[in-house]
Amino acid sequence: MNFNYKEEQQQFADALKRWIGRDYGFEQRRAIVASDKGVSDTAWATLAELGMTALPVPEAQGGFDGGAVDLFVVMRELGRGLVVEPYFATVLGAHFLKLGGKHADLLEQVATGELKLACALGERQSRHELRDIATRAEASGGGWRLSGEKKAVIHGAEADVLIVSARSSGGQCEEAGISLFVLPRDTPGVHVSGYRTLDGLRAADVRFDGVEVPAAALLGQAGNGWNILEAGADYGAGLLCAEALGAMEALFDATLDYLKTRQQFGVPIGKFQALQHRMADMYIHLEQARSMALLAAVKLDGDDGDERRRVVSAAKYRVGQAARFIGQQAVQLHGGMGVTDELAAAHYFKRLSMIELTLGDRDHHLARFIAAPGFQGAA
Secondary structure, three states: OOOOOOHHHHHHHHHHHHHHHHHOOHHHHHHHHHOOOOOOHHHHHHHHHOOOOOOOOOHHHOOOOOOHHHHHHHHHHHHHHOOOOOHHHHHHHHHHHHHHOOOHHHHHHHHHOOOOEEEEOOOOOOOOOOOOOOOEEEEEOOEEEEEEEEEEEEOOOOOOEEEEEEEOOOOOOOOOOEEEEEEEOOOOOEEEEEEEOOOOOEEEEEEEEEEEEOHHHEEOOOOEOHHHHHHHHHHHHHHHHHHHHHHHHHHHHHHHHHHHHOEEOOEEHHHOHHHHHHHHHHHHHHHHHHHHHHHHHHHHOOOOHHHHHHHHHHHHHHHHHHHHHHHHHHHHHOHHHHHOOOOHHHHHHHHHHHHHHOOOOHHHHHHHHHOOOOHHHHO
16 A cells, blocks of 8 residues: 555645644644634634635535545644644534535535534533434424533534534434434524633533424434444544644654753753653554554545444554553653643643543543454454
């Protein structure tokens, strides 16, 4: 397999690197995080101008029809730059729209950067089990009425349109009976409470008080939304692996530079063999995570659902393991400075910690991998 970027992919990566280096440095990012909105309209407009919002959208809707490997390139650079804009949330939402096969008008607006999306999937009791849904959808006058609450919706307050999972039939934890809906955030009865998360991004709790939506709001078929929900969550998990990889690469490089410049006993501390060993261990974790993140991106575009589930869970587990090790080592090697807000290392560690908890942590994906068909027999 050829692991080199294609020319177009390299152009996307280079364009992002130049923009981040010029206009989205560490201090600019801190200012955006500390602002009232927590995001930058200027940065979002630049992402759209660079073609990043059009990348995941089909050509029929004005996009570039980029695959998961193309998005891997972008998410990796955004991870390096610790970009806090609602790009991941919008790309994930666009993938749900593609899987649903409807709402071409919304995809056209995503491509131009006019529309931001967010996916309201998790609930208080569900943790990482997205099939555990208490939010109800009841047929009402030719449409649907939604009631319930979603928690920790990434960029929920910044989105123009929400994609919501709800239960239209069946028991609370059953796969059958799940339906997905697309509705504007300002729909009457939708209450959004936004807040800043540990890593500087934004999330929101969203409550639905008898929200009336038309039949056209349904994504896919009523009661058969589990396959779309699972495939969409896998896609998002794969993209998060790519973002984590970029963050780990940047954190590794920053730590190596620090060891070369910080002096003790008259020499750079990177001369100490014990610290060299720790950097070597970090590098091994980084390379293994890189391989798994790229493998996941490749498999996301395949048609084999069992293989996709298996590889994505393996990647999320291995990348999460590497992120914890590299993050902890980097903070320790930086000394007391490693946990200060003034140093980028602390911000990378926080972002990696949040990625670990998003769309399934290591324990969740390890259990899912073990439960995959054929695992017990292979063992």
